[in-house]
Amino acid sequence: MSNQIVQGILLGGYYALIACGLSFMFSVMRIINLAHGSLAVLSAFALWLLASRFHIPPFYGLAIVLPLMAVIGWALQRFLLERSARGGALLPILTTFGLAIVIDNFLFEQFGADTRSLAPFIGSLSYDSWEWPGSIYVGKLAVIIFVAAVILLGGLQLFLTRTGLGRSIRATSEDPDTAGLVGVDARRANAVAAAIAMVTVGLAGAFLGMRATFDPYAGATQLLFAFEAAVIGGAGSLWSTLIGGIVLALAQTLGAKVHPQGFLIGGHVAFLIVLFIRLYTSGLGLRGLLRLSTGKAS
Amino acid sequence: MSLLSVENLVVRHGLLQAVRGVSLTVERGETLALVGANGAGKTTLLRAIAGAHQAASGRVIFDGTDLSGVPAHERVRKGVALVPEGRRLFVQMTVEENLLLGGTAGRPGDWSVERVLDTFPNLKPRRHAKAGHLSGGEQQATAIGRALMSNPDLLLLDEVSLGLSPLVVDRVYASLHGLISSGTTIILVEQDLNRALSVSDKVVCVLEGRVALAGDSAIVSRDEVTKAYFGLHRKGAEGVLA
Numbered sequence: 001m002s003n004q005i006v007q008g009i010l011l012g013g014y015y016a017l018i019a020c021g022l023s024f025m026f027s028v029m030r031i032i033n034l035a036h037g038s039l040a041v042l043s044a045f046a047l048w049l050l051a052s053r054f055h056i057p058p059f060y061g062l063a064i065v066l067p068l069m070a071v072i073g074w075a076l077q078r079f080l081l082e083r084s085a086r087g088g089a090l091l092p093i094l095t096t097f098g099l100a101i102v103i104d105n106f107l108f109e110q111f112g113a114d115t116r117s118l119a120p121f122i123g124s125l126s127y128d129s130w131e132w133p134g135s136i137y138v139g140k141l142a143v144i145i146f147v148a149a150v151i152l153l154g155g156l157q158l159f160l161t162r163t164g165l166g167r168s169i170r171a172t173s174e175d176p177d178t179a180g181l182v183g184v185d186a187r188r189a190n191a192v193a194a195a196i197a198m199v200t201v202g203l204a205g206a207f208l209g210m211r212a213t214f215d216p217y218a219g220a221t222q223l224l225f226a227f228e229a230a231v232i233g234g235a236g237s238l239w240s241t242l243i244g245g246i247v248l249a250l251a252q253t254l255g256a257k258v259h260p261q262g263f264l265i266g267g268h269v270a271f272l273i274v275l276f277i278r279l280y281t282s283g284l285g286l287r288g289l290l291r292l293s294t295g296k297a298s
Numbered sequence: 299m300s301l302l303s304v305e306n307l308v309v310r311h312g313l314l315q316a317v318r319g320v321s322l323t324v325e326r327g328e329t330l331a332l333v334g335a336n337g338a339g340k341t342t343l344l345r346a347i348a349g350a351h352q353a354a355s356g357r358v359i360f361d362g363t364d365l366s367g368v369p370a371h372e373r374v375r376k377g378v379a380l381v382p383e384g385r386r387l388f389v390q391m392t393v394e395e396n397l398l399l400g401g402t403a404g405r406p407g408d409w410s411v412e413r414v415l416d417t418f419p420n421l422k423p424r425r426h427a428k429a430g431h432l433s434g435g436e437q438q439a440t441a442i443g444r445a446l447m448s449n450p451d452l453l454l455l456d457e458v459s460l461g462l463s464p465l466v467v468d469r470v471y472a473s474l475h476g477l478i479s480s481g482t483t484i485i486l487v488e489q490d491l492n493r494a495l496s497v498s499d500k501v502v503c504v505l506e507g508r509v510a511l512a513g514d515s516a517i518v519s520r521d522e523v524t525k526a527y528f529g530l531h532r533k534g535a536e537g538v539l540a
Contacts, residue, residue, distance in 0.1 A: 164402060171388050171399050178386040181348055183374035183403030183448055 003136045008253035010138060012229075012246030013146030014211065018204035018222055019229035020153055020241045021197040026230070028173040028193040030089070031081055034096040036201060037223030038103040043069055043205030044118065044214050045107055051121040058118045058206060066202045073198025077191045100219060107216035118209035126210065145207045149245070152200060153238045159196075160238075169193050228271040234278075247274075299362060301326040301483050302347070302452055307356035309339075309346045316342040318507035319356065324452070324500075327481045331488055331498035331515065335527060339507040340487045341383050344454045347485070348380035349373040361451065374403045377451035381458060383487075385441040389430030393421055393440050396429050400447030407449025414443035417473055435466035439473070446477075453477070455486040459493075471497065491523060505529050 022036045033039075043065055050061040076099075084095040119126035128140045160166035171179040172189040179186050208214055208222060225248065233244020248267050255266015300323040309317040317339045324330050332340050345351045347358055349370035358365040365373060379400075388396055397411050415422050418439035424432060429440055438458055445453060458474070459467040471493065478484060478497060488494040495501060495515045503511040503526040511518065511526035525531045 164398070167391070167395055167399055168402060170391060174388045174390055175386065177350060178382060178388070179399075180370035181350055181374070181380050181382060181386075182400050182444055183371050184399065185369075185371045 002134060004253050004257060005250065006132070006136055006138060007142070008250040009246050010142040010146045010249075011253070012242070012249035013142075013149040014204070014207055014245070015225055015229040015248050016233075016242040016245030017145065017149040017152065017200065017207060019226040019233065019245055020149075020156070020238060021200040021204065022223075022226045023230040023233070023241050024156070024200070024238075025194065025197045028169055029077070029081065029085070029190050030173075031085065031092045032096070033081075033197075034093060034223065035099040035103060035219075036096075036226055037221065038100040038107075038219030039069070039072070039198065039201045040205035040208055040222050041214050041216065041219045042103055042107065043202040044209035045111060045116070045216075047118055047206055047209055048116050048121075051118065058121050058210060062203070062206055065206070066199050069198040069202035070195040073195040073201075074191045076198070077194035078187075081194065082187065082190065100223075104217050104219055111216060113215060115213045115215045116209070117213045118206070119211075122210055139211075141207075141211055145211065148203065148207070149242065152203065153242055156196070156200075157238050165189075165192060225267070228267060231278075232271060232274045300324060301328075301361060302485075303359045304343075304347065305357045305359065307343070307346060307358065308354045309342050309351050310354045311342070311351075315354075316507055317346060317353075320504065320507070320509055321356075322502055322509065322512065324483060324485060326451075326483055328500060329478050329484045329486065329498045331486055331494035331501045332504065333488065333491060333494050333501060333523065333527065334504035334510075338504045340504055341456055343504070344380060344456050344485065344487060345382075348378055348454055350380070350382075371403070374448050374450075375405065377405065377449075378454065379445035379448045379450035379452070380454040381441050381445045381456060383456040383460065385437050387429040387432075387437055387440055387444070389428065391429060392426050393429055393432070393436075394425050396440050396444050397447050400444035403448045405449045409446045409449050411447075414446060417446075417476065418443060420469075434462050435469065438462060438466075438470055442470070442474075450482070452483045452485070455484060457487050457489065459488065459490065467493075491520060491527075495520065495523070503527055 018040060022033060025031055025033050046065045046068065047058045047061045050056040050064060051058055080095060080099070081092055084091040125141050129137045130140060130143070131137055160170055168179070168184045168189045169192065171182070171184055172186045176186040179189070229245040229248045230241060231244070232247050233240040233242070247270060251270030252263045252267040255262035255264070255269070258266070303323040305321050307317055307320045308315065320343060322330070332343065334340050342351060346353050349365065349368060353366065360376060360378060363376070388399065394411060397414055415425065420436055421439050421443065424436055429437065432440065442455070442458065458470055462470065474497070486494070486498070498515045501513060501515045501518060501523065502509055503523055505526060510529065510531060511523060
């Protein structure tokens with residue numbers, strides 16, 4: 001059992017990594033980016049292309065792909081999300097939903113339906129493991145991903161609290177109108193935030209490709225995991241995203257132990273339980289929520 | 299040349315015309331008091347000068363440059379700072395972070411976090427407290443300090459006494475007194491007519507989006523301002539009331 005807990009916690013690191021960009025964009029720009037998973041898969045394909053065509057190992061390929069993702073994030077905010085956000089809260093969701101379809105089908109057109117992986121390009125790292133006390137074997141890659149997630153979340157937290165640009169981003173997320181009045185360029189702050197979010201997405205895509213397989217339509221599943229981890233963790237701080245990822249992963253591990261097919265179900269159940277507890281404790285309550293929906297219908 | 303001149307400024311909120319052709323000038327080092335009833339357009343006028351609202355027509359000329367179409371954050375860079383009505387602090391952030399944000403524009407000058415804390419000693423023990431947990435007076439001091447951190451040439455104060463006890467208002471104005479005598483150019487909105495007249499060099503009374511009275515604070519009588527405030531100066535108004 002302790003073995004499964006350790007593996008679950010390490011898997012949680014990956015979920016935190018993929019969730020942090022989603023919750024970051026939501027907390028700063030109030031945008032739920034439904035193209036989140038597809039963008040991660042796009043990054044994985046970019047690394048795969050660099051590795052298979054140009055023989056650049058994925059870890060070096062990140063030096064090319066991550067800046068590219070930052071540019072994509074900046075452009076996405078400036079030319080697409082910023083404009084659609086002016087049309088209300090619903091429009092950016094629809095826009096990113098459309099963007100996800102565009103990215104998925106673009107990848108399908110370019111790379112076909114084959115399932116790929118970055119594992120062949122990282123040598124023995126994909127299957128190497130360390131033996132921990134209690135004869136627990138942990139994959140080296142899983143540990144690297146977990147450590148990367150902790151460093152990324154910690155680094156982001158430091159950036160947001162200790163730097164002027166980080167403060168500008170937080171001020172913009174709290175009150176963009178007043179941020180402008182104290183001299184913060186809200187458009188720039190949002191564009192920088194989107195660029196940072198896409199860098200985390202790029203990194204998550206890289207680890208997705210290394211630890212598992214992906215195909216052009218794999219984005220939706222990753223979006224779901226990111227969404228579940230972000231909701232379980234809540235929007236408190238970046239560290240709560242890590243907790244959310246770990247809870248999701250442990251629930252999935254537990255589900256798989258109960259039944260071989262229970263991996264995904266376990267995660268969904270944990271997500272729904274947390275969601276209902278949130279609704280229940282939000283003061284509205286389940287009954288209030290039901291009344292709200294019937295009230296609207298009548 | 300005046301530091302600020304507003305020419306025939308018209309600002310709309312949708313169909314509502316909140317400011318209807320206001321013109322005024324402020325010289326460097328002057329303090330101008332803006333008085334008027336609720337809904338007269340004082341706040342909108344200040345926000346239009348700060349760039350939070352774009353004018354429908356007319357111009358705001360600051361230090362010789364036309365500010366039309368210049369967004370708020372660039373106006374801060376040029377030296378216009380607004381202490382907004384209701385303070386509008388970033389409540390999730392600490393006092394120090396709020397003050398540091400005020401310095402985002404990066405204008406050179408003497409104001410630093412230390413100097414703000416010296417000016418408002420009540421903030422010293424609250425430096426690392428969340429702005430949302432402060433008392434009203436402390437919040438107002440933080441809001442003024444945040445605006446000062448941009449080393450403004452023109453400071454716009456929108457109802458700094460709103461919601462504060464008379465004692466705290468005295469304290470806020472005591473600290474403002476230092477600013478006024480140091481030669482900072484200030485436009486302030488104040489509901490307390492006596493206070494407005496005593497701290498300012500010039501007074502402008504707005505009524506329904508228009509300037510009803512403008513004059514030197516030392517010369518205009520309280521009676522004249524009161525009449526302008528309620529619109530009694532208009533021809534025929536007194537006859538109707540009588």
